[in-house]
Amino acid sequence: MTASATPATAARLAAEEGRGRRTPTRRRRVQHPWAIVAFVGPFAAMFVLFYLIPIGVAVWQSLLVVEREGTYGTATEVFGGLRQYELVFQNEAFWTSVGRVLLFGIVQVPVMLALALLFALLLDSPLIRGKKFFRLAFFAPYAVPGVIAAIMWGFLYSPNLSPFQALTSQVNLLSADFVLWAIANVVTWVFVGYNMLIIYSTLLAIPQEIYEAARIDGAGQARIAWSIKIPLVRPALVLTAVLSIIGTLQLLAEPQTFRSFSSAVTSTYTPNMTIYATSSIPNVSLAAAFSVVLALATFILSFTFLRLTRRKGADA
């Protein structure tokens, strides 16, 4: 976003010189400094006001501890160093929940992205009819708010009220053994269409000449999909994967909604639910420390993933 002042130029140059070549941007004299300020200013102000300052406040808050005298004595907040972080690392429930969402992510993200890729390839393939309809149909669940989707699926899973009671009364999908995967199904249902659309739009951007060349070489549709389309949508896959990893670590709405359907979903089921529960005690400093730790964990995980995929990309 703010990383480059000349993304448009870079894009144009990249387009001129062909795909994938890096162009060193030349240093130029800034011609209209006031215009830049006028265009960037509103964004920068909002960015500082609603992102940077809150982050700063959260970090600061996480360094405070409360001191008080007697049971109802006045509370004063004083600097406590890393005391809150000590509590975070001693909090078993929090780390159990981190482990839970990691397990969730390891299974759910690949399944969801595989489905999204499959649907995108099908939509892009010349063999399928009714593309407009399917594109909309697959994307429609994303328009359903997460909470509503969770309520709807909660009823579908219910052992007593489900229209598929014949199944749900036999296998309790809301029991401790299954509920994580029941939630995974809801999340997949909502986000497959969204990820499909990102991949599909990347597919649309692939120049037709490449396909032509492939067909001349005698490649069938399956071969084209495997050897041309999938490698070319790799960047989109990486992007959707990273977004999904972030989304997984921040799971909140679906499991929170499932608390009223399943007794297996505790108030600290996911890291974000722990943070929410802590902030409603209210223990804002501890909640802030949890948030900082979760944000750092998200960073580390996402950048590790990026690093891994980039190295592979360079080898290929």
Added chain:
Amino acid sequence: MRHTKRAVTAALLTSAALALTGCAAGGASSGGGGGDAAASCEPAGEDVTLTFTSWIPGIEDAVAIWNEENPDIQVEVQTGPSGNAGTYQNFFNQLEAGNAPDLGQIEYDALPNFRVQDGLVNLGACEDVLAAEDQFLDWTWGQVTLGTEDEVYGIPQDQGPMALFYRSDLFEQAGIEVPTTWEEYREAAVTIREQGGYITNFSQTDINQFAGFVWQAGGQWFANDGDAWTVELTSDESMTVAEYWQDLIENDLVSTYPAWTDEWNNAYNSGEVWTWNSAVWGANSILSGAPDTAGNWSVALAPQWNEGDAVAGNWGGSSIAVFNGTDHLYEAAKFALWLNTSEEALTSLNETAQIYPATEAGLDLPVLKEGVEFYGGQPIYDVFAEAAAQVSPDFVWGPTMTQTYADVSDGFKAAASGSSTLMEALEKGQESTIKALEAQSIPVAE
């Protein structure tokens, strides 16, 4: 590739920032004036507008009556979700930000929490408030003084004395006497189970209901001697109650549907579940949740632990508190007193939200003397008036009840699914509550 990476970086930054901002509601130190320094209770001498947040449906009607009669003290009412469903969180945030309303609805079990967070004004500074003590039931007044002599942190509004709602038709058909002790209740449970029903549903989430059982058994969960808190979730009485219900759960004598869901309503509406140990306001919950059973319900006094005893527990009930930062303590207290003691306000609240008053006189409202159609014409409020007089005045709530409820509920859920027990849940709740108190430097006695 480069663009992708940049976009991903941006996405990362954004989402991480979102994660952080989500919890950055806190400000610096606890704001507001007042607190222990006794605020003065003087009339402003000019026109005053008060803000008031509540979740009682139709409370606007009562406020409108007040505004009509008091042109110089206008009240603006704002409604939101019930306390634990979001309004308390809003209050805490508003207190931090220094823009809390003048008055707010707070349940008895949350008052100590707001007091610990330095959010409440001591209404004991107002003579009218101290003078009103006699109008209230002893135990409801005890809930707002928080164990002090002349400090008052809210005006009691309503109460939830507990009794036994039961399906009189089914009990009659099965030839079961209405149980008067918990022992008889268990015997009835066995008979009912043999007929394919459940005597009741054990709620894994209504920890305040369970607290009501402990309250009835003469137990305590918290004590506060001024220097430190004692946490007693595992007191003998508490454990006795836990063992009783654990036995019912283990022997499949009670159902364990998640409470307040459609499944739960369905269990009552279909006649699968026969009784509910609930508070006076539960009368309305059955009416709306199980409409097909109209006319088949009755109310009896709660089963006792010892034959011949006459004690009741309490579940729920709330007060109107005045928040730190108000400039109009006198007017706010005056309004809160009127809302919770005057016949016109109590009648209005009862009409719109079936509020069951916390005052002695309120229990004699004409509307509370009538038979209720849904309950086969039984004047059910007579039973609750009797129960209200049997509630112990000494029950003390802890300073982090939201957390205690959440943690005990997690344990109860595990017990309901068979992977743990209610006793273990209380032990864990005990431990985590002490940790939560210590994390906020709230002194705990060993």
